[in-house]
Amino acid sequence: MDAVLGAVADPTRRAILDRLLRSDARVTDIASAFPISLNSTSKHIRVLERAELVTRTVHGREHVLSLRAEGLGEAMAWMQQYHAFWEQRLAALEEFVMHSTDAAPAEGEPTAESEPTAAGEPTAATNGAER
């Protein structure tokens, strides 16, 4: 997974993947679509290959690249945990708001960003902080 997330962390490489989502392409095709040299492109592609996000099919002197999206599966599964966490937390917050008609006795601005403690406490309550 390190390889996958590391590969995907670079914007150029994400753009390459997006390009390959449209259609397969040769190394040169991809290089010409970006402001970087053909050489850099080649290196990016190797990173993507090592992360198993791209496959290369050599056809004579041309190397045709195609997407290998199943490589993202593991990373997506990992993220999914957090999505689940978030959903559960949202539900808890909603239930909290529902049950308290007169919440926040003397807090600051009701902006969502200002005091995350309001949303944070339910978290601690849900799974119990340990300090």
Add this chain to the structure above:
Amino acid sequence: MDAVLGAVADPTRRAILDRLLRSDARVTDIASAFPISLNSTSKHIRVLERAELVTRTVHGREHVLSLRAEGLGEAMAWMQQYHAFWEQRLAALEEFVMHSTDAAPAEGEPTAESEPTAAGEPTAATNGAER
């Protein structure tokens, strides 16, 4: 999204997030759970904060950290595209196999990993390569 994926690309930071998934914790709590120094931990946490994956609630001299999973939303949405691509491609492959009873006249071993070209061609057919 760069910040998010960049943050998540590091295994230590992923571990910190996993730790916070269990419960909120102070900086020291997290540091003691890893073989790295308190100082490095602090830096990792700041990276996670900038990526909006973690919130800090200062409580006296203690900084309590809690998960902020919605920060992963954008990244997950991006990956979802590829998941969709992969599903569609699987469907195409399945249909391809169904309709050709005597496929692959003289190909190598029928291992899934060995010759991705067999599965690759349907991709090109689906959205048309451009070379």
Add this chain to the structure above:
DNA sequence: CATATATTCACCCGCATGGGTGAATATCAC
């Protein structure tokens, strides 16, 4: 007050990484 605790700030170091250039290698076309 003084002292211990929690966290950060300011540097330092080694290494990987993204970028570039120029030369090699392999294949196509003539």
Add this chain to the structure above:
DNA sequence: GTGATATTCACCCATGCGGGTGAATATATG
């Protein structure tokens, strides 16, 4: 064969990053 095209290999350079150490800062505690 010669030349053109496609890709990589071998370096070089600057920057960022993960890790560390030691000092500074804020807060709790005696």
